[in-house]
Amino acid sequence: MYLWSDFLQLIRHPAAALTRIRDGRRVRDGILAFALAAGLTTLVSEVDALKPARPTASLVSLSPTAGVIEADFLHWYYTQRFLLPLVWLVVITLFWLAAVAVIHAVVRALGGHGPLRGYLKLTGYIQLVGLCILPVGLAGAFARLGNQPRAASRLDALGPVLALGVFVWENVLYVRAASSQYGISMERATAAVVGPIGCGIVLLFVLAVAAVALGTSLGQFG
DSSP: OHHHHHHHHHHHOHHHHHHHHHHHOOHHHHHHHHHHHHHHHHHHHHHHTTOOOOOOOOOTTSOHHHHHHHHHHHHHHHHTTTTHHHHHHHHHHHHHHHHHHHHHHHHHHTTOOOOHHHHHHHHHHHGGGGGGGHHHHHHHHHHHHTTOHHHHHHHHHHHHHHHHHHHHHHHHHHHHHHHHHHTOOHHHHHHHHHHHHHHHHHHHHHHHHHHHHHHHHHHHHO
16 A cells, blocks of 8 residues: 555655655565566556457558568567567566666766665656556557557557656656765766666667567568
8 A cells, every 4th residue: 555655655746755765665665666567567568469450561662671571570579469568577677677776886986875775666666657657558458459449549649658758757756866865966866867777778779679670580480
């Protein structure tokens, strides 16, 4: 029940919530918060994978070679749609742990003081903010299952906008958490958070492109 209370506090009064979490919660509470947020997100993705419609190539203006690659990718994505959320769960967990460790090292280099476990706890709780967009994703999944393409299309258009807003807000909270946990200025905390996370996003993009290329290649030989 306290996780729900902390989640609401993070939305309504983030500064006070971060202070309360920093001083009154345990590290395992932060890990539990992250597991809850990541697990529910994965569950919604698995529900969305139940949709019966199989994706088809739609970019008819592509060259024949590009069209074949697109078709192979869509076929691979369709056949692996239940596995991909689980893979993403592992990737995002490793990314979280790596990001926290790198940010901790950068903050300490900038003169901050404080244990790694404290920041791990705070950032675990911050992941709860992502639960705000799950109702939209779940509604879109049920719309597809109920053969309501118009409603699903509208929800799909809304999802990325909300996801971007949540991502920005989470990073703002990451900065505030670093400033609070390590006793450094907001400027130094911003530098410590934005740099590593930006590099991590680029790395995730490269890995995603590589995974898609590998999956498409395997699909051609499968």
